[in-house]
Amino acid sequence: MEANIFQYDFIVKGLLGAIFASITAGLAGSYVVSKRMVFLSGGITHASFGGIGIGYFLGINPVVGAAVFGIMAALGVEYLSVKQKIREDSAIGILWAFGMAIGIIFIYLTPGYTPNLMSYLFGSILTVTNADLIALGTMSLILILYFSIFYRTILYISFDEVFARTYSSYVNLFKYFTTSLIALTIVLNIRMAGVVLVISLLTIPPNIAMLFTKIYFKIVVWSILAGFAGTATGYVISYFAGIPVGATIIFTLVIIWVIAKGISQLLMILSKRKK
């Protein structure tokens, strides 16, 4: 069988996209979920839409704009809540909507063609470029290196920041740097799942993993595997059913989560009976 360009694109983009998305989202997601930063991550995602709008308006790569906005939002929330004493969830809510507003305004102001808004809001693998894949692949590598080199430092700071300060003066540096990496991860995955849906790419896999293990390292590994299962399956289904890929991936992940929840309940009942 001769593979035409479209099939090649489908397989390579799909496979690489699924692998990189599940690695980055699994590593970042385990951190975010364990540390209860899901709402902050949602804020970062939506705020980054402002960068997409400005990117279009200025004619630069929207992903670059989104990355800048994402990191600024992450650090902005920290600044507003710690230095300005604004409640953290309120600060997130404000930057969340502000970013979306800026995005819409600048896309509206951009002369000429209207960009495909839907693909940014809900994701589309067809808009994923080779450059996007390279960026996501690089990010996978960076996150793997970062989390394996600094595993214990990151784990201990997340678990008990106050105690960590008694032995390290790098606590804030690590917090900000990790949060910035999370913001970048989210932004690069927007191409896959879209602004509205990307947060569940980070939150569902760790929640599947946490049904079966409570050990951080295992949560990361299982998140990546669960994420890959959901992303790849969703991608294939969306192709054959002709429905939007981002939504299908999230839908598949939720189904996996429901099934996993059922299995873990069953295991719990069985282990109780044994006793």
Next chain:
Amino acid sequence: MHSLSASYGAVTVLNDVNFTVSENDFIGVIGPNGGGKTTLLKIILGLLKPVKGEIVFNTELLDGNRIGYLPQMSTGDINYPVTVNDIVLSGLMIRKGIISRMTSSDKKKARMVIDELGLSEMSGSTINELSGGQMQRVFLGRAIIGDPKLLLLDEPGNFVDTTFENDFYEKLRDLNKRMAILMVSHDVGTISAHIKSFACVNRSLHYHPSHEITDEDLLAYGCPIQLVTHGAVPHTVLKHHK
């Protein structure tokens, strides 16, 4: 470790505090809420910089790294997916750089500490599977794994249930043979009989070298008072100060 003289804050929490902790001291730090007890610990730990004054460590005994710290329970997220073993190991981070691999001797040391605290069966459990008393022992393990010469305890009575309290204080007495202990407590009521001396902190610090009481002190209450205890309950009454 030698003299500590520090005051701190835009609102002065501690004012002109002077005192010395020597080897194998067991000092109870008592005083009202907001009196500066925790601030005192934070300054010793280097979490807060004193506005005035300084802390001088005897570098032969204490290179600044040899301080164990048992915080109030609320500092850690008890639902975080981290095991007992990992928490105890985190007490070694003080010696490790930020790029830290635990060696097999580190892990052996952690097993020893965990066994010593009677937590062997729990070492693979996550922190939220433990009872309050067990959690406290885990955090004590984290504080002592580095063989500190000074152990700081912040209101350990807070999350220990009474059944564990005696065990816990017995453990502290054992540890006291190896290290000086500085224990912050809400009130005299829950404080252990093993304490050798007291420091009262309420903006300023008064040091009581030993268990003591005089008639004069009782008169200072301004009304006739009675101390009611059953004979077996150890108690200590301190000299009055302003």
